[in-house]
Amino acid sequence: MTPPIEIERSKCDSFRTVLWNQVVHIGKNTEPNEKTLLLLASILKLREQARAALLLSESGFVEEILSTSRTMCEAAINAAYLQIAEDEEFERFKHFDTQSLYKMSGKLKRLGTVLDAEASAAMDSAVAHARSQTAGRQDKDLSWSIRQLAQRAEVADHRIGTNIFESLMSTAYSWSHRAVHATFGAVSPFYEALQTGTIPLTGDRLHDLEMALNNVNFVLHTEAGYLEHTFHTGMGRDILRITQSA
Numbered sequence: 489m490t491p492p493i494e495i496e497r498s499k500c501d502s503f504r505t506v507l508w509n510q511v512v513h514i515g516k517n518t519e520p521n522e523k524t525l526l527l528l529a530s531i532l533k534l535r536e537q538a539r540a541a542l543l544l545s546e547s548g549f550v551e552e553i554l555s556t557s558r559t560m561c562e563a564a565i566n567a568a569y570l571q572i573a574e575d576e577e578f579e580r581f582k583h584f585d586t587q588s589l590y591k592m593s594g595k596l597k598r599l600g601t602v603l604d605a606e607a608s609a610a611m612d613s614a615v616a617h618a619r620s621q622t623a624g625r626q627d628k629d630l631s632w633s634i635r636q637l638a639q640r641a642e643v644a645d646h647r648i649g650t651n652i653f654e655s656l657m658s659t660a661y662s663w664s665h666r667a668v669h670a671t672f673g674a675v676s677p678f679y680e681a682l683q684t685g686t687i688p689l690t691g692d693r694l695h696d697l698e699m700a701l702n703n704v705n706f707v708l709h710t711e712a713g714y715l716e717h718t719f720h721t722g723m724g725r726d727i728l729r730i731t732q733s734a
Contacts (some may be wrong), residue, residue, distance in 0.1 A: 490670050490734075492533070492698045493545065493694065493697055493698050493701065494706060495733070495734060496626035496698055496701035496702055496704075497542060497545065497701065498733070499705045499730050500538050500541065500542055500560045500701060500704060500705055500708065500732060501542070502726075502730045503538070503705060503708035503709060503712060504538055504539065504708070505706075506712050506723050506726050506727060506730065507531050507534065507535050507708065507711065507712055508535065508716075509721070509723060509726075510712065510715045510716070510719070510721040510723055511532065513529060513719065513721040513722065513723075514527075514719050514721065515528065517719070518719065522578070523570060523571050523578065523621050524571075524715075526567065526569075526570060527567050527570075527571060527582065530563050530564070530566070530567035531711065531715070533563055534560055534563060534564060534707065534708065537556050537560050537563075537704075538560070538704050538707075538708055540556055541553045541556050541557065541701065541704045542701075544556070545697060545700075545701055548687070548689045548693065548697055548733060549562075550667075550677070550693065550696045550697050550700050551666075551667040551674050551677075552667070552703065553703070554663070554664040554666070554667035554668075554700050554703060555664065555667045555668050555705065555734070556704070557660055557664050557700065557703035557704045557707060558660070558661055558664035558665070558667070558668050559700075560660075560704065560707040560708075561656050561657070561660050561661040561664070561707055562637060562661070564653070564656065564707055564710060564711045564714075565637060565640055565641045565644060565653050565656065565657070566581070566637075566640065567711075568644040568648075568653060568714055569633075569635075569640040569641075569643055569644045571644075571718075572643070572644070573633075577632070577633060577634060580632040580633070581632045581633070583632075584631075584632035634676050637657070637661075638654075638657050638733055640653075641653035641654050641656065641657045642654055644714075648714065648717050648718060649719070650713075650717070652710050652713055652714060653710065653714075655710075656706065656707065656710050659703075659706060660703040660704075660706045660707055661705060663699075664703060671722070676695070677692075677693065680693070709727065709731060710731070712727050714729060
């Protein structure tokens with residue numbers, strides 16, 4: 489009988505293959521535009537994050553896989569939402585990272601952080617360039633979106649008539665909260681490491697590792713299903729086969 493963790497690893501590899509085939513299909517059969525290119529890039533990001541999770545699983549890094557899966561949830565939801573977002577919001581998404589540079593620069597100055605002349609000049613130059621790319625936007629905006637992530641999931645679902653992204657929010661995203669925010673649930677397993685410095689990869693820890701990989705696979709499954717529903721990539725049977733494999 490195949491161990492559950494090996495089943496999850498196999499599913500992950502299979503979903504990564506499906507997503508690549510979907511990227512190729514969409515690239516060949518869809519007129520390219522900025523939003524579609526962002527979607528394809530996001531899929532490739534998800535595939536790489538899944539590969540990272542597989543590597544982490546080899547050493548039993550449960551919390552790190554959970555953190556990765558939570559980022560994957562957000563990437564999957566944002567990619568779908570941005571396909572239908574207003575152009576202004578799409579532009580905010582593109583430039584939000586540079587806006588964050590303003591806030592970092594301003595905070596460093598308020599804290600009285602001392603930079604040498606070269607570093608200060610480099611920061612001022614970077615901030616000036618960032619502002620030139622985001623003219624008219626508020627430096628203090630807390631998010632690129634007018635909606636919170638859960639609302640973005642709801643909007644994306646409404647457009648395609650499903651609840652796949654809301655389900656993702658209620659399961660993989662929520663369950664990974666402990667790993668990202670270092671709550672007690674992320675720390676308590678390490679009580680088992682007090683004697684040797686490492687957590688024994690047995691019992692509950694193996695189950696947690698299986699569930700962390702399951703989180704990753706649920707994100708990949710959700711994204712593959714979204715792409716199949718939206719672009720008719722011909723991968724529906726493959727997705728179903730992977731889902732039912734055991």
